[in-house]
Amino acid sequence: MVSKGVWLYRFRQLFIFGYQQAMSCIFPVIIFASLALTKVVSIPYFHRYDLLLLICLIAQIGMVAFKLETIDELKVICMFHIIGLMLELYKVHMGSWSYPGEGWSKLSGVPLYSGFMYASVASYICQAWRRLSIxxxxxxxxxxxxxxCTAIYLNFFTHHYFWDLRWVLTILLVIVFYRTSFTYKVGGKEYRMHVVLSFLLIGFFIWLAENISTFMGAWAYPDQEHSWRLVHLGKISSWFLLVVISVIIVAQLKRVKSAR
Incomplete structure (x- = not known):
């Protein structure tokens, strides 16, 4: 039988882990709060997408000003903003999803704030990496x-013309990273997790966040244009692969920095 002290220790570890995760999610939480706020509150002569962009810019400046993010982390986040925006421009052009609202800050049908949604994933990864001593x-x-990493990113573009190789790439991923694992520290105790499992867990929670975002009107898939419905479970595989790209880029940059 597990003693009371063991249960208290486990609860303490879980609380610390949850707190560190929450602190790592500050930027994504700001975006979710902004989506909720702008869904019910509007400013005359100020489009929703433009207001979201302004909030994201202020939040990003605030994250650095209050030392919640470092300059190096900001560089990584800006890189993801560009990568995500390029993907958004292509996917919207191909009709994968759309942004039906109006906005001065829309480029080829894509509001510029959308890049911050990808940047928020990078922000979470960078912060969790530092806070949990990964x-x-x-x-x-x-x-x-x-x-x-390159093959996965290109498949997001090429599958509209050729075969969708996501499952082939997933098998390749398991083969290449079969020996790779992450260690992280909670309350001074070290834990270990296989890297592919961490990709899958993050991808699943992003899928949950995606359902909240589409419900709040952040964007709409073709089957959500008339009424909201749950995002297809198959999207978890897309987010899984996108997380792979994110983590690989962050890990490679940190390895280069350590080598220097």
Whole structure:
């Protein structure tokens, strides 16, 4: 039988882990709060997408000003903003989803604030990496990681014309990273998790966040244009692969920085 002291210790560890996760999610939470606020509150002559962009810019400046993010982390986040915006421009052009609202800050049908949704994922990864003292073991050779990352990103574009290789890439991912794991510290105690499992868990929670975002009108899939419905479960695989890209880029940048 598990003693009371053990249960208290486990509860304490869970509380610390939850607190660190919550602190790592500050930027995504700001975006969710902004989506909720702008859904019920409007400013005359100020489009919703423009207001969201302004809030995201202020939030990003505030994160650095209050030292919640470092300058190096900001550089990574800006990179993800560009990567995400390029993907958004292409996907909206192909009709994968749309932004039906109006806005001065829309580029080819894509509001510029949308890049911050990808940047918020990078913000979470960078902050969790630092707050939980994450270390990587068994990381594959750099060229293999780069090849997998590049192939996954390109598949988001090419599957509209050729075969969708997401499951082939998932198998390749498991093969390349079969020896790779993360360690993280909670309350001074170290834990270990296989890297593929961490990708899947983050992808699942992003899918949950996606359902909240579409419900709040952040964007709309073709089957949500007339009424909201649950995002297809298959989207978890897309977010899973997008998380792979995010983590690989962050890990590679940290390895380069450590080498310097």
């Amino acid at each position: 270390s990587v073991y068994g990381w594959p050779r750099q060229r293999y990681a780069v090849i997998v």
